[in-house]
Amino acid sequence: EMQLVQSGGGLVQPGGSLRLSCAASGFNMSFYWMHWVRQVPGKGLVWVSRINSDARTTSYADSVKGRFTISRDNAKNTLYLQMNSLTVEDTAIYYCALCRYCSRTTWDRFDPWGQGILVTVSS
Amino acid sequence: SYTLTQPPSVSVSPGQTARITCSGDALPNQFAFWYQQKPGQAPELVIYKDSERSSGIPERFSGSSAGTTVTLTISGVQAEDEADYFCQSADTTGSYVVFGGGTKLTVL
Numbered sequence: 001e002m003q004l005v006q007s008g009g010g011l012v013q014p015g016g017s018l019r020l021s022c023a024a025s026g027f028n029m030s031f032y033w034m035h036w037v038r039q040v041p042g043k044g045l046v047w048v049s050r051i052n053s054d055a056r057t058t059s060y061a062d063s064v065k066g067r068f069t070i071s072r073d074n075a076k077n078t079l080y081l082q083m084n085s086l087t088v089e090d091t092a093i094y095y096c097a098l099c100r101y102c103s104r105t106t107w108d109r110f111d112p113w114g115q116g117i118l119v120t121v122s123s
Numbered sequence: 124s125y126t127l128t129q130p131p132s133v134s135v136s137p138g139q140t141a142r143i144t145c146s147g148d149a150l151p152n153q154f155a156f157w158y159q160q161k162p163g164q165a166p167e168l169v170i171y172k173d174s175e176r177s178s179g180i181p182e183r184f185s186g187s188s189a190g191t192t193v194t195l196t197i198s199g200v201q202a203e204d205e206a207d208y209f210c211q212s213a214d215t216t217g218s219y220v221v222f223g224g225g226t227k228l229t230v231l
Contacts, residue, residue: 037222045158045166045209045222061219095165107213107220109156111168111177 002027002112004079004096009117016086016121022079022096022114030054030074033102035110036081038092041118048094049081050102057104063089086121093118125149125214127223134229141197143226145210148191155193156211157186159204160225166209170195197228205230 008020022034036048049060049070058070069082079096093116101108127147135141145155155173158166168177170186173193183198193212197204210223 044224045211047220047222105217107211107217108154109168109171109177110158110166110211111171113165113167116165 002098004098004112004114006094006096006114006117009094009119011120011122012086013123014087014121017082017084018086018119020081020083020094020096020117020119022081024077024079024098027098029072029077029079029098033099034070034072034079035097035099035102036070036079037095037097037110037113038090039095039116040092045095046092050099051079052104083119086119088121091119091121125219125221127210127212127221129208129210129223129226131224132227132229134231135200136231137202138199141200141204141228143195143197143208143228144192145194145212145223146192147212147221147223149215150188150191150193150212152215153213153217155186155188157195158209158211160207160209161205169208200228200230202230204228 003025005023012018035050039045051058051070067085071080095116096114097110129145157170159169160166173188174186185196187194207225209225213220
């Protein structure tokens with residue numbers, strides 16, 4: 001069974017940093033594009049970032065560009081999201097997701113998703 | 124920026140048919156995907172490429188497309204179908220992905 005298990009969330013002060021991890025099991029993540037999506041509790045889903053299979057191509061939503069960095073370690077079958085200069089507007093549940101059929105110019109289904117992890121930015 | 128529009132809520136009685144719509148100008152040129160999200164859980168893929176049912180999803184779930192609107196149909200709704208449903212697609216050029224605002228399905 002393909003599974004994504006997330007870790008690293010929590011409470012951080014405005015201006016602080018946090019790194020999220022997403023460990024894949026049941027499949028070799030190195031073949032696929034991986035994404036981060038976030039959701040303010042009770043609200044909708046918002047795409048955050050993506051990275052291609054060999055980590056040479058990344059892109060970000062405008063709201064996080066320059067502050068967040070997506071990366072991956074295929075040897076560890078793990079995806080990361082480094083979040084710096086956090087603001088209260090970054091408070092959300094963060095999900096990692098696999099996109100098997102995505103490419104640089106094609107968006108496809110996100111399946112599976114990690115369990116989600118809450119990031120709270122507050123003083 | 125490109126947006127997908129869903130009704131905030133849909134209510135049906137058990138056994139009836141629920142239809143959840145998602146409208147967007149690029150939908151004639153881009154596939155749509157549907158996710159079900161129950162409280163405290165991650166989204167789960169229900170429908171991909173407008174009308175293909177994801178593995179393990181009951182046959183009562185179906186998807187269709189007509190012009191700038193895609194529709195998720197749940198026939199013979201069951202209590203366990205009560206959830207939030209989100210559509211996903213891309214802008215015309217495929218530059219970015221967007222999600223609809225979500226529809227809360229209530230089973231009366």
